[in-house]
Amino acid sequence: MTTAIAGDRLKQRFDKWDVNGDGVLERADFEREAERIVGAFGQSMSSAEGQAMLKALTGLFEYEANEAGVGPNGSINEEQFRSVNEKLIFTDGEATFNRVLRPVMKAVVGLCDSDHNGMIDQQEFAAYLQAIGVDRAQAQSAFQQIDTIGDGQLSVDELLAAVRNFHFGKLDVNLLG
Numbered sequence: 001m002t003t004a005i006a007g008d009r010l011k012q013r014f015d016k017w018d019v020n021g022d023g024v025l026e027r028a029d030f031e032r033e034a035e036r037i038v039g040a041f042g043q044s045m046s047s048a049e050g051q052a053m054l055k056a057l058t059g060l061f062e063y064e065a066n067e068a069g070v071g072p073n074g075s076i077n078e079e080q081f082r083s084v085n086e087k088l089i090f091t092d093g094e095a096t097f098n099r100v101l102r103p104v105m106k107a108v109v110g111l112c113d114s115d116h117n118g119m120i121d122q123q124e125f126a127a128y129l130q131a132i133g134v135d136r137a138q139a140q141s142a143f144q145q146i147d148t149i150g151d152g153q154l155s156v157d158e159l160l161a162a163v164r165n166f167h168f169g170k171l172d173v174n175l176l177g
């Protein structure tokens with residue numbers, strides 16, 4: 001990995017998640033982000049899929065706030081965010097990363113898995129990228145890179161590996177939007 005890319009990508013992530021633009025991350029930002037993603041899929045927040053995304057993202061905020069030492073109603077500044085996530089991505093190892101991000105990626109799969117087989121096929125993936133605002137032209141090559149098993153379906157584990165690889169600078173598609 002190159003540290004510069006990793007640093008840029010954490011900065012992008014911070015800015016994206018600071019939905020209300022006040023320079024710190026708080027619980028409300030993660031609630032708004034859940035609403036944004038669920039809305040982009042044309043689903044309601046009261047659906048099971050909407051509730052799963054809200055729970056996953058507020059759970060992620062609680063993890064970040066706890067690690068930053070600010071408490072569940074606190075706010076996380078950019079330096080705290082960088083330090084928590086550098087540790088999570090580069091120091092703690094894959095098992096911890098997967099434990100923290102799995103609920104979010106499962107919620108993503110829940111939102112775009114139109115045929116309910118627990119995996120994302122090419123068509124579902126294209127709809128997903130569109131919902132999170134990633135250039136559709138990237139969909140096919142990204143799909144092939146993420147589908148490491150090569151069965152034409154993306155599993156939650158393959159998607160988690162892709163999010164890690166994005167932060168390591170090994171993949172250019174940002175699956176968290």
Ligand SMILES: [Ca+2]
Nearest residue numbers: 018022024025
């Ligand atoms: Ca904020």
Ligand SMILES: [Ca+2]
Nearest residue numbers: 113117119120
């Ligand atoms: Ca599917």
